[in-house]
Amino acid sequence: MPELVLTKNVGKKDSHTLGIYEQGGGYQALKKALLEMKPEDVIKEVDKSGLRGRGGAGFPAGKKWSFIPKEAPKPKYLTVNADEGEPGTFKDRVIMENDPHMLVEGSIITSYAIGIYQAYIYVRGEYTRSISRLEDAINEAYARGYLGKNILDTGYYLDMAVHPGAGAYICGEETALLESLEGKKGQPRMKPPFPAIVGLFQGPTVINNVETIACVPHIIKNGGEWFNNLGAPGVGGGIKLFPVSGHVKKPGVYELPVGTPLREIIYNYAGGVRGDKKVKAVIPGGSSAPVLKVEEIDVKMDFNSLAAIGSMMGSGAIIVMDEDTDLVKTLRILIKFYAHESCGKCTPCREGTGWMAKIITRIEKGQGESSDLDALLDIANGIRGRTLCPMGDAAAMPVQSFVTKFRGEFEDYIKRG
Amino acid sequence: MPTLVIDDQKVTVDPGTTIIQAAKKLDITIPHYCYHPRLKSVDMCRMCLVEVKDIPKLQTACSTQVRDNMVVFTNNQKVLDARRSVLEFLLINHPLDCPICDKAGECMLQDFYFQFSRHTSKFKEKKQKKHKVVNLGPKIVLDSERCILCARCVRFLKEVVGTEELGIFDRGDHSEIGIYPGRPLENNYQGNLADVCPVGALTAKDFRFACRSWFLCQENSICPGCSTGCNVLVHSSERSYDKTLRRVYRLTPRDNDEVNQSWLCDVGRYGYHFVDDPDRLTAPSLKRGEEYVKVDWDTAFREVAQRLRGIFERYSPSSLGIIPSPQLTNEDLYMVKKFFNETLCITNIDFKLPGWNQGQGDGFLLKADRNPNTMGAELLGLSGIGPQAGEIIEKTRLGEIKALYLVGSDPARYLGEEKIASALSRAQLVVFQGSNYNYACKFAHAILPGATFVEKEGTFTNAQARVQKINQALRPLGESLPDWKIILGLALTMGYYFPYKAAEDIFKDIAREVTGFSGLDYKKVGDKGIKLALSGG
Numbered sequence: 001m002p003e004l005v006l007t008k009n010v011g012k013k014d015s016h017t018l019g020i021y022e023q024g025g026g027y028q029a030l031k032k033a034l035l036e037m038k039p040e041d042v043i044k045e046v047d048k049s050g051l052r053g054r055g056g057a058g059f060p061a062g063k064k065w066s067f068i069p070k071e072a073p074k075p076k077y078l079t080v081n082a083d084e085g086e087p088g089t090f091k092d093r094v095i096m097e098n099d100p101h102m103l104v105e106g107s108i109i110t111s112y113a114i115g116i117y118q119a120y121i122y123v124r125g126e127y128t129r130s131i132s133r134l135e136d137a138i139n140e141a142y143a144r145g146y147l148g149k150n151i152l153d154t155g156y157y158l159d160m161a162v163h164p165g166a167g168a169y170i171c172g173e174e175t176a177l178l179e180s181l182e183g184k185k186g187q188p189r190m191k192p193p194f195p196a197i198v199g200l201f202q203g204p205t206v207i208n209n210v211e212t213i214a215c216v217p218h219i220i221k222n223g224g225e226w227f228n229n230l231g232a233p234g235v236g237g238g239i240k241l242f243p244v245s246g247h248v249k250k251p252g253v254y255e256l257p258v259g260t261p262l263r264e265i266i267y268n269y270a271g272g273v274r275g276d277k278k279v280k281a282v283i284p285g286g287s288s289a290p291v292l293k294v295e296e297i298d299v300k301m302d303f304n305s306l307a308a309i310g311s312m313m314g315s316g317a318i319i320v321m322d323e324d325t326d327l328v329k330t331l332r333i334l335i336k337f338y339a340h341e342s343c344g345k346c347t348p349c350r351e352g353t354g355w356m357a358k359i360i361t362r363i364e365k366g367q368g369e370s371s372d373l374d375a376l377l378d379i380a381n382g383i384r385g386r387t388l389c390p391m392g393d394a395a396a397m398p399v400q401s402f403v404t405k406f407r408g409e410f411e412d413y414i415k416r417g
Numbered sequence: 418m419p420t421l422v423i424d425d426q427k428v429t430v431d432p433g434t435t436i437i438q439a440a441k442k443l444d445i446t447i448p449h450y451c452y453h454p455r456l457k458s459v460d461m462c463r464m465c466l467v468e469v470k471d472i473p474k475l476q477t478a479c480s481t482q483v484r485d486n487m488v489v490f491t492n493n494q495k496v497l498d499a500r501r502s503v504l505e506f507l508l509i510n511h512p513l514d515c516p517i518c519d520k521a522g523e524c525m526l527q528d529f530y531f532q533f534s535r536h537t538s539k540f541k542e543k544k545q546k547k548h549k550v551v552n553l554g555p556k557i558v559l560d561s562e563r564c565i566l567c568a569r570c571v572r573f574l575k576e577v578v579g580t581e582e583l584g585i586f587d588r589g590d591h592s593e594i595g596i597y598p599g600r601p602l603e604n605n606y607q608g609n610l611a612d613v614c615p616v617g618a619l620t621a622k623d624f625r626f627a628c629r630s631w632f633l634c635q636e637n638s639i640c641p642g643c644s645t646g647c648n649v650l651v652h653s654s655e656r657s658y659d660k661t662l663r664r665v666y667r668l669t670p671r672d673n674d675e676v677n678q679s680w681l682c683d684v685g686r687y688g689y690h691f692v693d694d695p696d697r698l699t700a701p702s703l704k705r706g707e708e709y710v711k712v713d714w715d716t717a718f719r720e721v722a723q724r725l726r727g728i729f730e731r732y733s734p735s736s737l738g739i740i741p742s743p744q745l746t747n748e749d750l751y752m753v754k755k756f757f758n759e760t761l762c763i764t765n766i767d768f769k770l771p772g773w774n775q776g777q778g779d780g781f782l783l784k785a786d787r788n789p790n791t792m793g794a795e796l797l798g799l800s801g802i803g804p805q806a807g808e809i810i811e812k813t814r815l816g817e818i819k820a821l822y823l824v825g826s827d828p829a830r831y832l833g834e835e836k837i838a839s840a841l842s843r844a845q846l847v848v849f850q851g852s853n854y855n856y857a858c859k860f861a862h863a864i865l866p867g868a869t870f871v872e873k874e875g876t877f878t879n880a881q882a883r884v885q886k887i888n889q890a891l892r893p894l895g896e897s898l899p900d901w902k903i904i905l906g907l908a909l910t911m912g913y914y915f916p917y918k919a920a921e922d923i924f925k926d927i928a929r930e931v932t933g934f935s936g937l938d939y940k941k942v943g944d945k946g947i948k949l950a951l952s953g954g
Contacts, residue, residue, distance in 0.1 A: 168588075170588075185585075190458065190459055190460040190480055339589060339590070340589065341589070342588065342589040342590070343588050343589065344566065344585070344587075344588045344589045344590065344591075344592035345461055345566075346460070346461050346462070346463050347461070347462050347463050347464070347503050347506050347507055347565070347566075348463055348502065348503065348506055350506075350566065350589060350590050350592065351506035351507065351509055351510065351590055352506055353589070353590070354510075354545070354589060354590035355506075355509055355540065355542065358542035358543075359541075359542065362542070369541070371539065375539050378502075378539075381502075382499075382502035382503075382505070382506065385473075385474045385475070386463055386466060386474075386475060386499055386502070386503075387463065388460050388461065388463070
């Protein structure tokens with residue numbers, strides 16, 4: 001196993017404190033960036049690292065930052081998306097609880113690179129420990145002069161604040177997050193304008209996932225090329241946190257090179273399937289990623305390889321289901337979640353998710369009809385690609401993949417009645 | 418300027434134009450719900466999705482700006498599929514109550530379903546239950562089950578009125594429009610909510626269950642409620658469909674960028690009820706002792722002419738007073754001026770009763786001057802010839818004026834009943850010409866019924882000096898006649914002939930004789946009006 005980068009302090013006593021973080025070389029990257037590098041050099045380095053957004057969409061981080069206009073009439077903002085809400089995903093929490101300074105340092109470097117003077121970390125409200133750990137870390141950073149006025153005597157200044165969410169999945173969508181941060185009801189905005197141009201309080205805004213930002217200090221310290229090479233041979237893109245859950249012997253968060261084969265993660269790291277049963281299905285990238293059949297688990301866990309087989313890396317959250325899993329029930333649970341969390345702003349998602357939930361619930365109760373499966377697919381097709389924000393796709397993809405790949409199982413349910 | 422192709426047709430538009438606006442230029446209507454030309458686009462309903470060549474996902478036509486060489490398809494299979502799907506989604510929880518829904522016949526959900534979908538629903542589940550018959554305030558009722566959550570109402574109150582009384586509460590398929598606790602609708606623009614609502618979710622109490630929309634005729638007109646002169650449609654029917662005797666069922670705003678955009682205030686919108694009010698004067702009547710006797714027009718004209726002539730012969734033109742109303746059309750007022758002032762040489766003519774223009778404005782559409790034609794009355798010279806209207810009343814009280822002729826005016830409204838009683842009871846002759854009974858009628862020796870603004874043709878001149886046309890939507894009630902015709906008849910009885918057959922003929926003379934109107938053509942006034950070029954204004 002290669003040397004750990006993001007999770008190397010996990011398990012250490014008081015790993016969340018400034019002292020421990022600095023002992024392990026923390027804030028060296030900040031010093032390097034602020035004292036030795038120009039902002040544009042920071043962006044170049046991140047560009048070189050091949051770092052792609054860890055929140056789900058996988059957009060290259062350096063490129064995202066370069067969209068921010070240099071001169072803008074409104075203040076620019078950094079917003080760290082810590083509203084980790086995708087079912088199966090629990091990786092950002094590990095960083096925030098165990099190594100909050102890594103996120104704070106990454107946020108300062110990112111802000112410096114883009115010319116930002118105010119950063120927010122929008123944390124999922126239920127993550128009370130993450131919130132308090134981040135607040136403590138920010139206070140420590142202010143006291144040490146890493147935040148506030150005249151950071152490291154360079155004249156650069158930055159303020160940072162934690163904002164707890166109020167419990168809506170949709171607020172993980174970047175523009176809904178901005179609405180919520182502004183004190184409004186969390187619903188996605190129309191795009192364009194994109195947040196890079198008109199974002200928080202109308203100012204240009206960078207929104208990055210916790211894990212993405214946490215990679216930044218390491219990239220600055222060791223170089224973009226170093227980070228890129230941490231990825232699997234021929235794949236690159238650095239390391240990635242893979243939260244593994246479901247029927248595995250050792251569920252948990254695994255830090256592995258981008259491009260590690262899924263089979264290897266399940267069997268070599270997560271210890272294989274509980275009771276040594278067979279795998280029936282695996283969701284590879286958080287609950288909205290299209291499900292994989294057991295024949296497909298040799299896929300490499302990187303953005304392109306998963307897209308090539310019609311799924312997606314998403315947040316990298318792996319949910320393993322063994323041969324005894326009731327997929328009708330599983331899909332019902334997933335779809336009820338999406339119906340419950342649909343914000344209701346646009347028609348297909350608002351009406352379609354509720355409708356799909358009603359049908360799948362009926363099938364599970366033994367009241368399914370033969371036309372129901374085609375109806376489910378038709379509804380999912382009506383949602384996919386036609387909604388205001390990606391949550392429509394998130395709800396449609398599980399239905400499309402479950403019903404298509406495991407149609408027999410659904411038909412059996414309907415026939416059994 | 419970008420040139421693009423929409424459904425194989427080329428169009429060049431200004432930069433920044435959206436696809437839906439560009440398509441409109443080609444007379445291609447892209448179906449939509451949340452989009453409203455006067456509100457910001459929000460991309461919510463997904464009905465306007467169209468295909469743009471080389472972009473994999475369908476794009477919202479309401480918010481996507483055109484680019485040079487863009488190729489757009491608004492009617493191919495991919496687009497039609499998406500449209501059908503959105504309609505199916507909108508209808509799964511929508512009640513099938515078109516037969517009792519006030520919006521039926523003018524409902525965008527009904528219309529687009531028939532135009533694009535006509536599907537048999539595959540929805541077998543229970544519909545979402547939501548609140549029905551929710552009172553949002555004094556004028557509007559909400560049926561949440563019919564609501565398609567396009568948020569036009571919410572955005573109208575936020576962006577246009579600024580009161581923000583409505584919001585969308587809860588989320589997902591149980592989202593509902595509602596008011597904030599303790600903050601019912603109180604603004605002066607509530608009627609517009611029923612207009613902007615594309616379905617039957619928001620209905621106006623004034624119109625609910627009164628008439629099916631398809632029984633109504635629509636005629637372009639101007640709101641007579643104030644000097645803004647909002648462009649309206651009069652929805653009416655010669656036959657009354659409810660237990661009342663109403664023939665006018667509603668006024669709705671008509672687009673005019675220069676005047677009222679697409680809006681109408683509630684004071685104006687709900688001010689039309691006088692048209693079918695029981696207090697309408699429907700037949701010429703003469704006072705015989707303490708009784709009023711209905712007579713035909715000839716008899717009425719003869720009696721009024723004879724008594725006017727008597728006073729003329731015994732006294733002088735200064736013993737007569739005329740108070741016209743700025744509620745009258747330019748044509749009516751021109752006849753008043755032409756006959757009473759220029760022909761009979763009466764100089765006691767004035768429309769400005771004390772306080773005539775001092776209502777409460779609201780800073781948006783509603784003006785303090787609640788008369789649609791004050792500017793016309795000014796330009797036509799119905800003030801400033803002699804004493805003001807208040808003095809005319811006073812002179813009547815003092816006995817200097819022996820005969821008082823009121824044309825549509827209601828002096829008691831401004832001066833109080835006591836003052837009017839003491840003045841009018843001293844006059845030897847009081848003629849009241851107008852559409853509805855008012856306090857002055859008590860003292861009238863002759864009552865000549867005038868037609869209302871929906872029963873005649875003509876023009877008003879609004880506060881911006883814009884001449885705008887009213888059209889006849891209904892026959893004059895009973896025996897009533899347009900005011901200019903009444904004066905024409907009286908003049909003829911007294912031996913003066915004016916060669917006018919229609920309002921248009923009078924307008925020609927106005928355009929010939931009155932400064933400001935010169936050169937105007939009645940036909941060119943059109944549906945949007947023409948602004949007068951006034952010197953110094």
